[in-house]
Amino acid sequence: MKWILQSRLITDYGMVLVLLLLGILISWATWSEQHPEDPRAGRSLAGGMVQVLGSDAEVAIVLRQTSGDREYAAAIAGELERLGATVAATIHVKTPREARVELEKLGTQGITVNAIATHDFCFKTWGVLRQPSLDALAAEYPSLTGIKPYKPGSYMWPTFLTRQNLVSILNQNAPVAIMAIGMTFVIITAGIDLSVGSLMALAALISAVTIRDWFGGADATSLGVYGAFGIAITACTLCGVFVGLLVTWFKMPPFVVTLAIMMVARGCSFILAGGADSVDIEAAGTAALYSGAVLGVSNQIVLMIVLFVIAHVVMSHTALGRYVYAVGGNPQAARLSGVPVFWVIVTVYAICGAAAGLAGVLDVSHFTSGRPKAGEFYELQVIAAVVVGGTSLMGGEGKIFGTFIGAMILGVIQNGLNMQGVDSYRANVIYGALILVAVLVDQLKRKLIKPGTL
Amino acid sequence: MPEPTSSKPLLEMRGISKMFPGVRALDNVDLTLFPGEVLALLGENGAGKSTLIKILGGAHAPDAGEIFIDGKQLRIDSPQMAQQAGIGIIYQEFNLIPALTARENIFLGQHRNVLSWLHAKSERQEAIQLFQRIGIEVNPEMPCRDLTVAQQQIVEIAKALSLNARIVVMDEPTAALTPREVEGLSRVIQELKAQGIGIIYISHRLNEVEQLADRMTVLRDGRLVGTRPMDEVSRDQMIEMMVGRSLDNEFPARESTPAEELLVVRGLTRLPAVRDVSFSVRKGEILGIAGLVGAGRTELVRMIFGADQKDRGEIWLNGKQVNINSPRQAIQLGICLLTEDRKSQGLVLGLTVQENFGLPNLGDFSRLGLINTRQEGQAFNRYVERLKIKTTGASQRSETLSGGNQQKVVLAKWLQQDAELVIFDEPTRGIDVGAKYEIYLLMNELVAQGKAILMISSELPEVLGMSDRLLVMHEGTIAGEINEPGAVSQEDVMRLATGSSLASV
Numbered sequence: 001m002k003w004i005l006q007s008r009l010i011t012d013y014g015m016v017l018v019l020l021l022l023g024i025l026i027s028w029a030t031w032s033e034q035h036p037e038d039p040r041a042g043r044s045l046a047g048g049m050v051q052v053l054g055s056d057a058e059v060a061i062v063l064r065q066t067s068g069d070r071e072y073a074a075a076i077a078g079e080l081e082r083l084g085a086t087v088a089a090t091i092h093v094k095t096p097r098e099a100r101v102e103l104e105k106l107g108t109q110g111i112t113v114n115a116i117a118t119h120d121f122c123f124k125t126w127g128v129l130r131q132p133s134l135d136a137l138a139a140e141y142p143s144l145t146g147i148k149p150y151k152p153g154s155y156m157w158p159t160f161l162t163r164q165n166l167v168s169i170l171n172q173n174a175p176v177a178i179m180a181i182g183m184t185f186v187i188i189t190a191g192i193d194l195s196v197g198s199l200m201a202l203a204a205l206i207s208a209v210t211i212r213d214w215f216g217g218a219d220a221t222s223l224g225v226y227g228a229f230g231i232a233i234t235a236c237t238l239c240g241v242f243v244g245l246l247v248t249w250f251k252m253p254p255f256v257v258t259l260a261i262m263m264v265a266r267g268c269s270f271i272l273a274g275g276a277d278s279v280d281i282e283a284a285g286t287a288a289l290y291s292g293a294v295l296g297v298s299n300q301i302v303l304m305i306v307l308f309v310i311a312h313v314v315m316s317h318t319a320l321g322r323y324v325y326a327v328g329g330n331p332q333a334a335r336l337s338g339v340p341v342f343w344v345i346v347t348v349y350a351i352c353g354a355a356a357g358l359a360g361v362l363d364v365s366h367f368t369s370g371r372p373k374a375g376e377f378y379e380l381q382v383i384a385a386v387v388v389g390g391t392s393l394m395g396g397e398g399k400i401f402g403t404f405i406g407a408m409i410l411g412v413i414q415n416g417l418n419m420q421g422v423d424s425y426r427a428n429v430i431y432g433a434l435i436l437v438a439v440l441v442d443q444l445k446r447k448l449i450k451p452g453t454l
Numbered sequence: 455m456p457e458p459t460s461s462k463p464l465l466e467m468r469g470i471s472k473m474f475p476g477v478r479a480l481d482n483v484d485l486t487l488f489p490g491e492v493l494a495l496l497g498e499n500g501a502g503k504s505t506l507i508k509i510l511g512g513a514h515a516p517d518a519g520e521i522f523i524d525g526k527q528l529r530i531d532s533p534q535m536a537q538q539a540g541i542g543i544i545y546q547e548f549n550l551i552p553a554l555t556a557r558e559n560i561f562l563g564q565h566r567n568v569l570s571w572l573h574a575k576s577e578r579q580e581a582i583q584l585f586q587r588i589g590i591e592v593n594p595e596m597p598c599r600d601l602t603v604a605q606q607q608i609v610e611i612a613k614a615l616s617l618n619a620r621i622v623v624m625d626e627p628t629a630a631l632t633p634r635e636v637e638g639l640s641r642v643i644q645e646l647k648a649q650g651i652g653i654i655y656i657s658h659r660l661n662e663v664e665q666l667a668d669r670m671t672v673l674r675d676g677r678l679v680g681t682r683p684m685d686e687v688s689r690d691q692m693i694e695m696m697v698g699r700s701l702d703n704e705f706p707a708r709e710s711t712p713a714e715e716l717l718v719v720r721g722l723t724r725l726p727a728v729r730d731v732s733f734s735v736r737k738g739e740i741l742g743i744a745g746l747v748g749a750g751r752t753e754l755v756r757m758i759f760g761a762d763q764k765d766r767g768e769i770w771l772n773g774k775q776v777n778i779n780s781p782r783q784a785i786q787l788g789i790c791l792l793t794e795d796r797k798s799q800g801l802v803l804g805l806t807v808q809e810n811f812g813l814p815n816l817g818d819f820s821r822l823g824l825i826n827t828r829q830e831g832q833a834f835n836r837y838v839e840r841l842k843i844k845t846t847g848a849s850q851r852s853e854t855l856s857g858g859n860q861q862k863v864v865l866a867k868w869l870q871q872d873a874e875l876v877i878f879d880e881p882t883r884g885i886d887v888g889a890k891y892e893i894y895l896l897m898n899e900l901v902a903q904g905k906a907i908l909m910i911s912s913e914l915p916e917v918l919g920m921s922d923r924l925l926v927m928h929e930g931t932i933a934g935e936i937n938e939p940g941a942v943s944q945e946d947v948m949r950l951a952t953g954s955s956l957a958s959v
Contacts, residue, residue, distance in 0.1 A: 313824075317825050318824060318825060319817075319823070319825065322805075326809075326813055329805060330798070330803065332799050333793075335781055336781050337781070337813040337867065338784075338813070338814040339813060396802070
């Protein structure tokens with residue numbers, strides 16, 4: 001037992017195993033029939049239809065108006081045309097009733113349709129797409145004779161492990177994970193920062209208000225929007241510097257300083273919002289940061305990964321990283337070894353503030369509005385992510401990679417509870433308990449490795 | 455004065471031995487205390503006094519030996535058992551809770567039930583009675599943080615008496631007292647003696663010991679040197695018993711050729727530890743600083759290193775006045791400090807040995823802000839060979855290294871700096887003889903290269919054997935400077951260090 005626990009795999013990557021186990025557990029729990037609706041499924045559906053119907057297939061594509069459905073429809077249409085079949089019509093509607101109206105229109109216009117392409121959701125929930133209803137339509141309109149619905153085949157696969165779900169986990173947890181990077185720096189110096197959630201809201205409101213008041217509101221250019229984002233992040237960084245100075249110069253406990261900043265920043269956010277629930281931004285360029293993508297991966301995720309890589313390099317290969325560990329491990333010895341303890345502490349709080357500011361800016365871009373309630377209680381999630389990731393609150397120990405895993409563990413637990421339909425009150429109980437278990441396992445592991453140091 | 459030989463001993467410790475990893479702290483030590491007497495427990499730093507007291511107080515378990523109280527053998531496994539046995543120990547650092555009042559501190563842990571505040575009135579009376587018994591009035595309702603050091607000491611004594619202590623141990627009780635307070639304390643001690651309480655009194659101040667003690671027991675290197683009635687020994691005999699050893703060949707020889715002055719210090723002051731200290735160090739020489747614990751030696755060098763701010767005074771380096779505000783600046787100026795306590799100040803124990811080595815030296819191994827760990831490792835490995843550091847590898851965590859090897863890692867860290875002035879604070883404390891010799895050789899090598907060394911050491915043979923010149927500090931000032939350490943005896947140094955004058959030799 002001891003030998004297994006001492007192996008490098010467990011000591012360095014124990015939390016990765018926890019994440020994998022959670023993944024397996026949730027996969028097992030969400031094992032179910034999958035009904036693909038992505039472009040690839042669309043192309044293979046088109047291919048299958050041409051095989052069955054030959055090239056004289058006259059296809060109407062009937063789907064909802066969502067962007068996903070439009071991409072799916074486009075993929076079907078493109079593939080059908082490539083294979084020489086005809087796309088008689090592409091119908092995007094909101095309700096089954098409208099779908100019926102559109103199909104009847106085709107009938108009255110005498111357009112020949114012998115197949116309908118759709119996906120599982122519409123087929124199951126829209127009665128008009130069932131064979132009996134279609135048969136009734138065919139009886140009424142000769143051009144629809146022999147019309148049949150087609151949808152992609154289904155298969156068994158854990159819902160958890162679908163690309164869509166995994167991407168959404170990354171996306172939902174990116175702000176917390178980004179803030180957790182800064183928090184890791186702070187906690188390794190044996191500090192804590194409770195203000196991150198509030199700073200996130202402050203950054204959101206500063207962005208929204210500066211765009212509205214300084215950069216031309218709805219007419220703001222992209223440059224103006226990013227300028228406002230820059231101002232917001234800078235403001236949060238300065239808040240971090242301020243915290244760092246109070247902690248070093250006046251030897252104030254970081255818990256108290258950041259608790260105060262947390263209240264002040266939240267209050268300021270509400271003041272900036274003028275009592276409203278949100279300050280909406282009409283400027284066109286606002287959403288681009290959140291909705292854009294690099295090589296098919298959304299900006300937010302790319303940004304998160306890039307930041308984690310940078311932070312990892314900083315922590316493991318630069319003087320700053322070495323100093324952060326030294327200050328957290330033994331500030332006296334660090335100082336006597338010539339480490340500029342003062343600046344190290346100011347820097348880590350500045351980094352933490354900047355990360356919170358960035359999270360706030362992403363929130364603005366996501367909702368195209370500055371919400372004074374953004375990031376409420378995020379500080380706790382962020383700290384939990386860092387701690388679950390194996391960073392010691394006593395300072396001097398921890399890994400950036402661990403924080404990433406910690407953030408993902410929390411995200412996966414939440415996602416799993418959601419998919420199991422656990423209501424949010426119960427989910428909180430389980431969530432909290434699992435955090436305890438995760439950290440307890442980590443401590444027990446340490447205790448077994450180094451007896452008497454728990 | 456009681457007649458110890460006729461009365462029955464109050465406390466007897468027989469054949470006490472205690473091993474710590476790598477060190478024999480106590481070896482077959484006997485101690486006898488009679489009721490109504492003051493027994494002085496004497497010895498150099500590290501002679502084993504504290505360990506013996508901690509065994510008596512139940513903080514350490516002895517490896518061998520027996521303890522008798524009133525002739526009955528007793529096992530003392532915990533501080534609570536020591537209290538029950540009537541042993542009250544007043545450590546140098548008081549165990550008082552600053553926010554609680556004198557009364558609350560006295561009765562802390564003895565509450566008869568949860569509703570302790572119901573007893574406040576009776577407790578207050580009891581406290582007043584205790585203070586009367588001691589002969590010094592202290593307001594029992596005053597929070598301890600508002601009491602003077604002397605008053606806090608009285609509270610500690612009252613606490614011991616409230617537990618019916620018949621054996622009271624005082625560890626350096628006068629270290630932080632003013633002369634008037636010392637006088638007050640000696641009256642208290644007379645009072646306690648008259649009540650039949652046995653007192654073990656530890657102090658470096660031989661004047662006090664001569665005045666107060668009836669008998670003395672001397673330890674050296676964990677062994678019992680002897681126990682004598684106080685009026686049968688002279689001051690010189692006392693010192694000889696404490697120091698005991700003669701200088702032998704444990705120090706490698708060296709040709710010393712001191713060159714020009716490197717560091718000049720004038721009027722350096724940081725109250726209350728250091729007052730008006732001036733001296734200079736030449737290139738190519740070892741300047742030793744001797745003195746007792748608390749004489750201000752460490753505080754002095756920490757000031758030179760920028761670890762503590764000075765109140766006033768000047769520091770000149772290479773003929774230029776410098777202003778050193780942080781260790782970082784000192785390092786840049788070519789000064790480095792090997793601290794007295796490696797574990798709390800020398801090393802970041804959670805980091806690997808290589809990381810500790812690199813901490814002040816990252817500039818040497820960095821390019822574009824990135825640390826070249828391979829280059830760092832190569833440099834470190836050179837020192838591993840040169841200093842014979844026993845490590846499982848560069849990635850070994852520093853806390854798992856032995857004391858001597860930890861010290862060598864600290865040395866490697868500073869050697870890489872190639873500093874002009876190297877300050878050693880107790881360089882060989884807790885290090886075995888072989889490693890000591892290697893460190894001495896290295897010091898010789900450094901001065902041969904023209905570097906200057908400041909060495910603090912409480913081991914008299916070491917400072918006398920290694921230094922070219924020697925400063926002796928006493929209570930924050932330089933009590934004397936010895937230009938030829940080879941020509942004076944350890945007793946002479948002790949006299950200066952204990953505040954007696956050299957003239958009386």
